[in-house]
Every structure is written in structure tokens, then in C-alpha cells.
Amino acid sequence: MKKILITEDSPTMRSLLVAAIEAMDGYRVIEASSGFDALRLLPRERVDLIITDINMPDINGLELISYVRDNPNYRSIPLFIISTEGSDRDRERGLSLGADEYLVKPFQPEQLQRLIRDYIG
Amino acid sequence: MMVTDDPKGKAVRDFLAESEEILDQMSRDILSLGDSADRDEFDPETVNSIFRSAHSLKGLAGMFGFVEIAELSHTLESLLDRLRLGKVPLESATLGVLSEAAEMLGLLIRSLESGGGAPSGLAGVLDRITACISSARREAVAVSPEDLGITDKILHSLTEYEDHRLRENIARGKSLYLFHAVYPLDTFDRELGGLLDFLKEIxxxxxxxxxxxxxMESSIGFDILVGTGRGRDELDCLQGLEGVTVTALERSVPASGSPEVRAVTESAVQHAVERPAEADAPAVERPVSSSARSLSRTMRVDITKLDELMNIVGELILSHGTVAAISTRMRAQGFSGLAMELAKASKGMERKLAELQQRVMEVRMIPVGQLFERMSRIVRKICREQGKKIELRMSGADTELDKMIMEDIADPLMHIIRNSIDHGIEPPDERAERGKQEQGTIRLSAFQKGNHVVIEVEDDGRGIDHERILAKAVELGLVDTAEGITPKEALSLIFLPGFSTADQVSDVSGRGVGMDVVRNNISAVSGTVDIESVSGEGSRVIITLPITLAIIKALVVKSSNRCFAIPVTSVRETLSLEGVEIRTVERKRVIQLRESTLPLLALERFFALESSPEMSESPFAVVVGESDRRIGIVVDDLLGQQDLVIKSLGSIFKGVGGIAGAADLGDQSTILVLDVSGIVAEAMRGTA
Incomplete structure (x- = not known):
């Protein structure tokens, strides 16, 4: 069972992501409703993939990516940004900080599922 | 589209609930922006919060294919993005457009819910937002944060908005500090939360x-970048905190246009539009527009300044009292001519002072409609969550109340309304069984009554079962026996600490906050709360508040050689106890007052003052309290009425019951002001 950490402050959006992922077999979702939540969950759960939003209230997605890529324990975990279309600069930054993929909401569930299979099988 | 017809029903209901929440937050934020009418100094975080709301709504609506909501929130987001990045100035017209857009979003969301047609006027709103976006452009802040010694790691993780805020702080001459804090991983959010709250304050x-x-897996560090107008010395208190270090970044003189600031403004710029900083020009950018005059006729004033003003007015009134007393003494000593002139001048002064007091008071007043509006959103939200049908009727929304009092009663009022929805109004099927309309009604009304504003929350729900309350109170040991307690007295038991009849903590009004907290919060602003109920028909909660806090008329009394002030608004009557028979019932002293028994309370006993004389020697009783929750406070002497400026005693005396504050008597002596509702509550519990 592969574990996927979703960091997203909107509960509705989270449940849509969960539904898309759980429609596939072999994946378990761990939900973080904020960046702080994610920081707390990361050392507890050995996650295989991280999916994060950018605009969040406590720490933003870029800060989370920076932390993950800086930390030897999490450095190699694949990371996707799923964000509502917004600042081009923020998207560039996210990718240059080490995000592997950038998906724009509204995303197609099939597109997300394909990427997940590509990265963690 | 009817929600119930939708195959993705649950997801759409989630969407509706969340978008209503987002919209609530957005409306609150827009309202608070409007309050800060001087918009050159608006709170950037509020604008960013509105941006985030629009951004989230856009994403959600997009996922569900709600095209109109997505389009409107997208356009709104573009405007807000420019506002938060300082590319468009915030003017009163813009603020109007923001409110209009939020309203339209509300209509669109509700039309999804009700299945009604799309509301008209969307195109107009979109046009007006677009016009705001293109109307005025500001030049970007021409400063560079690169040479401040902030690490690349921090600079690279800034979002575009944060990057802009950093530049804006530099341009405004704020001092920048970098805090580094290390916390254990399992408790970091609490400790970090405390630090962040403090930093946001300064x-x-x-x-x-x-x-x-x-x-290390067991701990986590944080680099917190802060801009503030405070000096280094004010941050030194943080140095003592375990695991926290503070570094000042470069300059620490917080003056816009100072040489240090100019040095930065003149340095290289990354992607901002360049504008050479002139030697004498302030480093803050100005909106480009044909006139420098602000369109707004209002300005934002810190409420503490109004408090100070009110205090001064109060002290003037006291000084005036001294002058009036001198004129009386002069007449008594035979200077009748001069005394007359002085008395005349003093009368004129009194009239002007009263007018001044009135005007200062008016400045602090805002219509309760603002508060009601907040409540109506909460009601809608809870109804949807609980599947109840409730109509909220509001009246007296233009009744005005002191801004501070209004803020302080928002939470208690919300709690009362939640109680009504949660415990009062029955579910639709139960209502139908009882022969009531399926839709419940909550009536929220406000009106002025003398120097008070009364706010009532009335519902047509199941009412409060006083027998159940009584049984519960006996079970909890709050009263010894149910005998001899009238239904009305039983109702008042719900205000006792630790009382809750809800068999299980509900999601809505539960969480352990009882009506005692509601009463405490209301009495903290010198208000009272009362409850009436008819089982099966509904209940009514009545909150009575002073129109303003600062100045009260008080009755000054003496007990055990000490003076106390009792707010006149709480005094029902004063009695002479001479020749009155004092009986003892259940270890309480009582007298017969017309048709009812009045419990007596000796102040020296209540406050455990020394040298307590026998009660029979204290010749007066001051009757206080509401209807059948009245007591007689026994005192040695009645010294007369006086205007007092009531001041808080601060946190040290927070735990001391029965005292509302202190006041200056005008002759340099200080007097304690009694918290009458607190004393009555204590007395009813039988502890006094």
C-alpha cells in the first residue's frame, strides 16, 4: 500500500482528491489540512508521494517544498503541486524549488491518476 | 440545478457548505476593510485573506463546473491580486465593488441551492470589477531586499505576495527581524502559534x-521574517524564550525617508517597475491619479483614542462637580452674589459638558445591524448543516450601540442563537407533529430603552422544560431540593457554572461553553441577561446592555466604613430597615417586601470585611436585580448619586467576584464599583 500525503486547506477539494486517488487500488491517502499539519505528519508516516497546494494560511506550499527538499529524510519523495491557476512566478518557483509536477485546478482525475502511476507505480 | 437531483449530491453539498463559509469570511473581511476607512493604511493581511477566499472559490467552482461562480471569482481574484500586490490602490469605490461582488457570489451560490434561475446583473458586476482593475495603476515598490542578509533559501520560498510585502515593509521604513525558533516536533504548532500571535501584534x-x-527527527526549526515599526529594545523580551533567537536585518531606524531607507530604495530592483527615488521624496509610493485628495469623508480612528477622550470627558464632569460644590459652599458662607454667578457659569458648563459627552458617545456608536448580519450568515450555515428550516427575522437593525460593547457581545449572542437552533427549534418532522409550521422562526430584535439597548432572541421552538432543568440541578447538586422553586427560578439555574442539560455535547452549541460564560461575558460589559420560556411554545433571551460603558450614574453607599458605588441602572429602590422584621429562612436573612420575600445580603460579609456590625444596625437596603432575582444589599449609609468614570481593575483582580471596576470620586479618593449581576448570581447560589 503506497501512502500519499495531501496538503490542502479546502475540505471539499481534499475529498475530491481523495476520491480520485482511492478510485485506484493500492494507495492510501493521508490528509493534512494545513502546512503545519503536513510538517507533523511527515515524520510519522513514511509517505511515498506528497501533493500540496500553494496558497495556504499558515505556511505556503513553497515553504513546504523548500523544507521537504532540504531535509535528507524526505528529499527524494516525489512532490506534486496542485493549485488553482494563479501567479506564474509562484509556479516557476515551485518547480525550481524541486516540485516534480504542477497540476492546475480544475484537474482531471485521470490526469492525476496517470501521474501517480508514473511516479510511484 | 436542484442539489438533491444531483448524482454527486454529497460533494455538491460539501461545496455549498464550504463556499458559504468562504463567503462568510470574505464578507467579514470586506466589512473590516470598510471599517478602516483611511485606506492607505489598511491591513494587508485582510486583503490577502479576501484574495485567498476568491482564489479558493475559483478553484472549487471550477472543479464542479459552476461556470458563473468560477468566472466571477476569477475576475474578483484578479482585482484582489492587484490590490494585495499594491498594483491598484484601494479606494472607496473599489470597496463598494468588492461588496457587490461578494453579494453576487452569495446570490449565485444560493440559486444553486434553491434551484432557482441565475440572478441577473452578473455582467454588470463583472464590468465594474474589470473597470477597477484597469482604472488606476500604482507603480510597484522600487526597493530590493537582496542586500539585507536574508538567506537565498528564505527569499526563494517567498510567494509573489510575500515578496511584495517584504518590499513594502522596506519601503515604509519598517525594521526587519529574522527570528529563529526551534521546537520539539510534537508540540511545535502550539508554541509557534503563541510566538506568531505575539509577532502579528507588534x-x-x-x-x-x-x-x-x-x-534531527524530533525537532523542527522555523525562520520567521517580521517587519515592524518597533525598536530592537521592545523585542528583547523574546530573547529569554527558550530556543528563540532574534537577528536585526541591517537597519533599525523606523523612519520613512531616512537616509538608511533611501540607500535601499536606490539599490537594484528585481522585477519591479523602476522609478528613481528622489532625494527628498518619501520612500512610500503614491497612487497615480489626477488629484491627491482622498475621496473619502471618513477616517479611521483607533478606538482606544476614543476611550481616552471619553475618560477625559468623564474627568471633566467630575471636576465640574467640584466647582458646583464650591458654589454651594460659597452661598452657605455668605458670598451669595459671587455664588450666584459661579452657579450660573457652572450650569452653562454642565450643559456644554453634557453635549460633549453625547457627541463623543455618538462617535463610538454603530448600528447593531452589522452584528445581526453576521448572525444571519451563521444561522444559514447551521441550518444547512443540521437540516433545519429556520427563518431569521430581524428588527431594529439601526439601533446604535457602543462599538466595544458590540464586539464583546458578539460571541455570547452567537452562542444564544446557536442554542436556539440546536436545542430550541425542532426538526421539521417533529414540528409538523406538534402542529407547528415546518419552518421555525428566530426573531432577533434590538431597541433602545432609556440608557439601555435591549437585544432579544426569541424562538418558536420547544421551549425549555423547567422540570428537567430542576431535576438536573438537583442531580448536579446545584440546589438542595426542587421544592419551592418556581418555574422562573428554575430557568435562571441554567446560568449557573457547570450547568448543561444537553445529554450529549452537540456540534453546534456544545463544546462545554455554558450559559454561565454567556452571562459572565455580558455582565463584563455591565449588561444583564434574562430568559423566559413557555414549554412547547418557545423561549426568549433578553440581553440588556448599557448604551455606552465609560460613564455611569452610581449610588454611593457606605458599609463597614468603606464606600462602594452601585450603578443606578441596577438599583430598583432603596429601603429603610428601621422597624422591619428580618426573618431567617434556610439560613438566609429575608424581609417581606410587599407580596414577596427579599433575601438580604450584607456587603461586609460578601467581601469578608472586618468589624462587621450586627445586621440590624445597618439601617438601609438597596434593592437590586431583575424581577424575581432581586436581593437587598444591606448598607450603613446612602451617600447620594454621582457620575463616575468606571475603570477596569486589570487582570490581577480578575478572579475577584462582585466587583465591576473602580472609579475616581473627584476628591482624589478611589471607590469600588459593584458588579450587581455577579453579586445577585452569587447570592442566588446561596454562597453569600
Missing amino acids: GEVISTLPSAEGG
Whole structure:
């Protein structure tokens, strides 16, 4: 069972992501409703993939990516940004900080599922 | 589209609930922006919060294919993005457009819910937002944060908005500090939360970057970038905190246009539009527009300044009292001519002072409609969550109340309304069984009554079962026996600490906050709360509040050689106890007052003052309290009425019951002001 950490402050959006992922077999979702939540969950759960939003209230997605890529324990975990279309600069930054993929909401569930299979099988 | 017809029904209901929440937040934020009418100094975080709301709504609506909501929130987001990045100035017209857009979003969301047609006017709103976007452009802030010694790691993790806030702080001559804090991983959010709250109070938290502390799994570090107008010495208190270090970034003189600031403004710029900083021009950018005059006729004033003004008025009134007393003494000593002139001048002064007091008071007043509006959103939201049908009827929304009092009663009022929805109004099927309309009604009304504003929350729900309350109170040991307690007295038991009849903590009004907290919060602003109920028909909660807090008329009394002030608004009557028979019933002293028994309370006993004389020697009783929750406070002497400026005693005396504050008597002596509703409550519990 592969574990996927979703960091997203909107509960509705989270449940849509969960539904898309759980429609596939072999994946378990761990939900973080904020960046702080994610920081707390990361050392507890050995996650295989991280999916994060950018605009969040406590720490933003870029800060989370920076932390993950800086930390030897999490450095190699694949990371996707799923964000509502917004600042081009923020998207560039996210990718240059080490995000592997950038998906724009509204995303197609099939597109997300394909990427997940590509990265963690 | 009817929600119930939708195959993705649950997801759409989630969407509706969340978008209503987002919209609530957005409306609150827009309202608070409107309050800060001087918009050159609006709170950037509020604008960013509205931006985030629009941004989230856009994403959600897009996922569900709600095209109109997505389009409107997208256009709104573009405007807000420019506002938060300082590319468009915030003017009163813009603010109007923001409110209009929020309203239209509300209509669109509700039309999804009700299945009604799309509301008209969307195109107009979109046009007006677009016009705001293109109307005025500001030049970007021409400063560079590169030479401040902030690490690249921090700079690279800033979002575009945070990057802008950093530049804006530099341009405004704020001092920048970098805090580094290390916490244990399992408790970091609480401790970090405390630090962030403090930092937000003294300035702006620009970024919070987590960092791995040498790869240790058990702890986590944070680099917190803060801009503030405060000096280094004011931050020194943080140095003592375990695991926190503070570094000042470069300059620490917080003056816009100072040489240090200019040095930065003249340095290289990354992607901002360049504008050479002139030697004498302030470093703050100005909106480009044909006139420098602000369109707004209002300005934002810190409420504490109004408090100070009110205090001064109060003290003037006291000084005036002294002058009036001198004129009386002069007449008594035979200077009748001069005394007459002085008395005349003093009368004129009194009239002007009263007018001044009135005017200062008016400035602090805002219509309760603002508060009601907040409540109506909460009601809608809870109804949807609980599947209840409730109509909220509001009246007296233009009744005015002191801004501070209004803020202080928002939570208690919300709690009362939640109680009504949660415990009062029955579910539709139960209502139908009882022969009531399926839709419940909550009536929220406000009106002025003398120097008070009364706010009532009335519902047509199941009412409060006083027998159940009584049984519960006996079970909890709050009263010894149910005998001899009238239904009305039983109702008042719900205000006792630790009382809750809800068999299980509900999601809505539960969480352990009882009506005692509601009563305490209301009496903290010298208000009272009362409850009436008819089982099966509904209940009514009546909150009575003073129109303003600062100045009260008080009856000064003496007990055990000490003076106390009792707010006149709480005094029902005063009695002479001479020749009155004092009986003892259940270890309480009572007298017969017309048709009812009145419990007596000796102040020296209540406050455990020494040298307590026998009660029979204290010749007066001051009757206080509401209808059948009345007591007689026994005192040695009645010294007369006086205007008092009531002041808080501060946190040290927070735990001392029965005292509302202190006041200056005008002759340099200080007097304690009694918290009458607190004393009555204590007395009813039988502890006094």
C-alpha cells in the first residue's frame, strides 16, 4: 500500500482528491489540512508521494517544498503541486524549488491518476 | 440545478457548505476593510485573506463546473491580486465593488441551492470589477531586499505576495527581524502559534519557513521574517524564550525617508517597475491619479483614542462637580452674589459638558445591524448543516450601540442563537407533529430603552422544560431540593457554572461553553441577561446592555466604613430597615417586601470585611436585580448619586467576584464599583 500525503486547506477539494486517488487500488491517502499539519505528519508516516497546494494560511506550499527538499529524510519523495491557476512566478518557483509536477485546478482525475502511476507505480 | 437531483449530491453539498463559509469570511473581511476607512493604511493581511477566499472559490467552482461562480471569482481574484500586490490602490469605490461582488457570489451560490434561475446583473458586476482593475495603476515598490542578509533559501520560498510585502515593509521604513525558533516536533504548532500571535501584534509576519534542524527527527526549526515599526529594545523580551533567537536585518531606524531607507530604495530592483527615488521624496509610493485628495469623508480612528477622550470627558464632569460644590459652599458662607454667578457659569458648563459627552458617545456608536448580519450568515450555515428550516427575522437593525460593547457581545449572542437552533427549534418532522409550521422562526430584535439597548432572541421552538432543568440541578447538586422553586427560578439555574442539560455535547452549541460564560461575558460589559420560556411554545433571551460603558450614574453607599458605588441602572429602590422584621429562612436573612420575600445580603460579609456590625444596625437596603432575582444589599449609609468614570481593575483582580471596576470620586479618593449581576448570581447560589 503506497501512502500519499495531501496538503490542502479546502475540505471539499481534499475529498475530491481523495476520491480520485482511492478510485485506484493500492494507495492510501493521508490528509493534512494545513502546512503545519503536513510538517507533523511527515515524520510519522513514511509517505511515498506528497501533493500540496500553494496558497495556504499558515505556511505556503513553497515553504513546504523548500523544507521537504532540504531535509535528507524526505528529499527524494516525489512532490506534486496542485493549485488553482494563479501567479506564474509562484509556479516557476515551485518547480525550481524541486516540485516534480504542477497540476492546475480544475484537474482531471485521470490526469492525476496517470501521474501517480508514473511516479510511484 | 436542484442539489438533491444531483448524482454527486454529497460533494455538491460539501461545496455549498464550504463556499458559504468562504463567503462568510470574505464578507467579514470586506466589512473590516470598510471599517478602516483611511485606506492607505489598511491591513494587508485582510486583503490577502479576501484574495485567498476568491482564489479558493475559483478553484472549487471550477472543479464542479459552476461556470458563473468560477468566472466571477476569477475576475474578483484578479482585482484582489492587484490590490494585495499594491498594483491598484484601494479606494472607496473599489470597496463598494468588492461588496457587490461578494453579494453576487452569495446570490449565485444560493440559486444553486434553491434551484432557482441565475440572478441577473452578473455582467454588470463583472464590468465594474474589470473597470477597477484597469482604472488606476500604482507603480510597484522600487526597493530590493537582496542586500539585507536574508538567506537565498528564505527569499526563494517567498510567494509573489510575500515578496511584495517584504518590499513594502522596506519601503515604509519598517525594521526587519529574522527570528529563529526551534521546537520539539510534537508540540511545535502550539508554541509557534503563541510566538506568531505575539509577532502579528507588534508587526507583520512576512514569511514562516520551516527548516530541518541538522536532520534531527524530533525537532523542527522555523525562520520567521517580521517587519515592524518597533525598536530592537521592545523585542528583547523574546530573547529569554527558550530556543528563540532574534537577528536585526541591517537597519533599525523606523523612519520613512531616512537616509538608511533611501540607500535601499536606490539599490537594484528585481522585477519591479523602476522609478528613481528622489532625494527628498518619501520612500512610500503614491497612487497615480489626477488629484491627491482622498475621496473619502471618513477616517479611521483607533478606538482606544476614543476611550481616552471619553475618560477625559468623564474627568471633566467630575471636576465640574467640584466647582458646583464650591458654589454651594460659597452661598452657605455668605458670598451669595459671587455664588450666584459661579452657579450660573457652572450650569452653562454642565450643559456644554453634557453635549460633549453625547457627541463623543455618538462617535463610538454603530448600528447593531452589522452584528445581526453576521448572525444571519451563521444561522444559514447551521441550518444547512443540521437540516433545519429556520427563518431569521430581524428588527431594529439601526439601533446604535457602543462599538466595544458590540464586539464583546458578539460571541455570547452567537452562542444564544446557536442554542436556539440546536436545542430550541425542532426538526421539521417533529414540528409538523406538534402542529407547528415546518419552518421555525428566530426573531432577533434590538431597541433602545432609556440608557439601555435591549437585544432579544426569541424562538418558536420547544421551549425549555423547567422540570428537567430542576431535576438536573438537583442531580448536579446545584440546589438542595426542587421544592419551592418556581418555574422562573428554575430557568435562571441554567446560568449557573457547570450547568448543561444537553445529554450529549452537540456540534453546534456544545463544546462545554455554558450559559454561565454567556452571562459572565455580558455582565463584563455591565449588561444583564434574562430568559423566559413557555414549554412547547418557545423561549426568549433578553440581553440588556448599557448604551455606552465609560460613564455611569452610581449610588454611593457606605458599609463597614468603606464606600462602594452601585450603578443606578441596577438599583430598583432603596429601603429603610428601621422597624422591619428580618426573618431567617434556610439560613438566609429575608424581609417581606410587599407580596414577596427579599433575601438580604450584607456587603461586609460578601467581601469578608472586618468589624462587621450586627445586621440590624445597618439601617438601609438597596434593592437590586431583575424581577424575581432581586436581593437587598444591606448598607450603613446612602451617600447620594454621582457620575463616575468606571475603570477596569486589570487582570490581577480578575478572579475577584462582585466587583465591576473602580472609579475616581473627584476628591482624589478611589471607590469600588459593584458588579450587581455577579453579586445577585452569587447570592442566588446561596454562597453569600
